[in-house]
Amino acid sequence: MAKQVKIKDIAKMAGVSAGTVDRILHNRGNVSAASQAAVERVLAETGYRYNIHTSAVSLKRTYKVIIAIPTARKGEYWGNIQSGIEHAMEEYSDVNIEYEYAYYNQFDIFSCRNSFAAIPDMDPSAVIIGATFVSETMILCEKLDQKGIPYIFVDAVIEGTHPAATYSSDQHKCGRIVGRLLNLFTPRDAELAVFGSRRIGNERASNSLARMAGLTEYFQGLNYRRTIKESKISVLEPEESRKDILQFLQDNPAVKGIAVLNSRGYILADILSANAIRDIRIICFDLTENNTRCIQDGTLSAIICQRPELQGFHAIKATIRTLLYNIQEKNRHHLMPADIIIKENLPMYKDIYAE
Amino acid sequence: MAKQVKIKDIAKMAGVSAGTVDRILHNRGNVSAASQAAVERVLAETGYRYNIHTSAVSLKRTYKVIIAIPTARKGEYWGNIQSGIEHAMEEYSDVNIEYEYAYYNQFDIFSCRNSFAAIPDMDPSAVIIGATFVSETMILCEKLDQKGIPYIFVDAVIEGTHPAATYSSDQHKCGRIVGRLLNLFTPRDAELAVFGSRRIGNERASNSLARMAGLTEYFQGLNYRRTIKESKISVLEPEESRKDILQFLQDNPAVKGIAVLNSRGYILADILSANAIRDIRIICFDLTENNTRCIQDGTLSAIICQRPELQGFHAIKATIRTLLYNIQEKNRHHLMPADIIIKENLPMYKDIYAE
């Protein structure tokens, strides 16, 4: 509870006026090298940080943050990220920050391309990016890099970019967790299966791949072997997908545990219950409304949840830090924990918000 | 992003001056009934909330929060609650809030009694209570009620008190979770055991009891029966406890899964590994340093964690809300989720803090 240093104190210590300190703090220029050096030394010594809230009162400019994420409904994964974002915006409503969405359809690469193309001209102070399509995201980031506009990733991190911060989960570790849970939920002699997404190149494919690698690694680390089959679910052709899945199960009657490496576990769960198949355990990702329902009625055994609200919430906090204190943070990559959700602890997660 | 209403706007709308609005906002008195009514109506209509940060700039008084919790080291349960508290205090350092600890020894009822007795005379604006001993806590709360000092519970909620907010977990549900995990980790024909604390009346006994009830209920709900033995661990007499435990295991060789209903699972784990007993699965509570170590080396199978940092963090936020906006919140009881931590997701939880 040491008394906070004020801008006037800094000015006095450096032998200049408050105005000069302010010019340096927000590098507005028009400062002599001598003053610059003197003030910066005092700034470093004291570790001074101005009060963003009182600053906001007199600050004229307002920052505009573009949120580039897929469209989603309330209870879905991206909807939860959005909730966290809006929650944080509300909490920091006294800071002069506006935001605007640049939505895109996560199943449509052209929609993403269009949406992202418009962003650099929206005059953003910063951009929060929920990346789905790798090359589209890289193109956007390159433009932002050129303009010196900071960007922050949620959910996934795209290699080769220069984000100011990232909030995501270690998908490889998530894959290991799924492996362990499958192992727990099924007898050792049962066969297992992994379901990915049908389409490649889009839809957080990199996440799915990392999860797959982790899962595979987990089973390789065991001192015994388990049989693991592979198949896919197609969201776009549900009827065909349904037939494929039933055929797969008929062909592989020994499969008693299935990992779905995305949020569509409920689709599989619904198909199984519609066909009165009750002895197959399913694990998938993301605490969406549909998955919640299936956990409750027991058709889904576990969900891995990566705290989307918290990701959104933190992304805004990081944005504010980046824009207001213009310092580079040492640890830019923040990993969310992977919560294991089963029927017994599900109710405790339902009302919990970001912060 | 609707433009915020300011105190001057309220004054204009109600036909009074800003000074009068301020007097009403902080019920400082010296206001006519007519003005009071007019302003309150506008306040309600607009849903106005003053900016606590700019307020703090001109506010003379400073609030003093007493933190009444058990002493603990950094990595322990109460240490984590304390981290959350200090983290929040740092984040809100611009608001005029001071804090002071009123520590007590969670194993010594007299220490608690002494510590709590001094609190009402410390001139607190609010008190955050980590309750261990029920009657001592009730006595304190009664005094605080009389003085009109708000208090907030973390970790446990004591019945018959009137807290402004509570942050805890549903211990009964936690017990069910432990039951489910025990069931998953052990073969159906194995016997199970539950270890509580030796001393009664203290040490979050109410938490342990609720956990026990939930666990029992879980096993009663199964359509088959499992044998569950009971025993205790004594922290105060470790050597004797060690012998008791080994004796217990010798007497009950069929026991292959043990639930420890508090944070001392590592004690049991250490005893088992010292005696080269490897086929017993242990589950306990709280992500302390010792338990972390045992999860890592595999001697502990799972931990239930109730986000102590988050509890502490939220307790401070609630304190600030209570003191600064003096409104009663509808939902005073906030339940933390119970995270299931196993070897595979442990590393993801290690660095995560409150917010």
Add this chain to the structure above:
DNA sequence: CTGTTAGCGCATTCAC
């Protein structure tokens, strides 16, 4: 009882 004024930490504007 009430409106006015000064001042908090800060950003901005404007003389110098």
Add this chain to the structure above:
DNA sequence: GTGAATGCGCTAACAG
């Protein structure tokens, strides 16, 4: 280039 002056939302002290 720089300091002094003004205003932001708010509280506090003062005069009526």
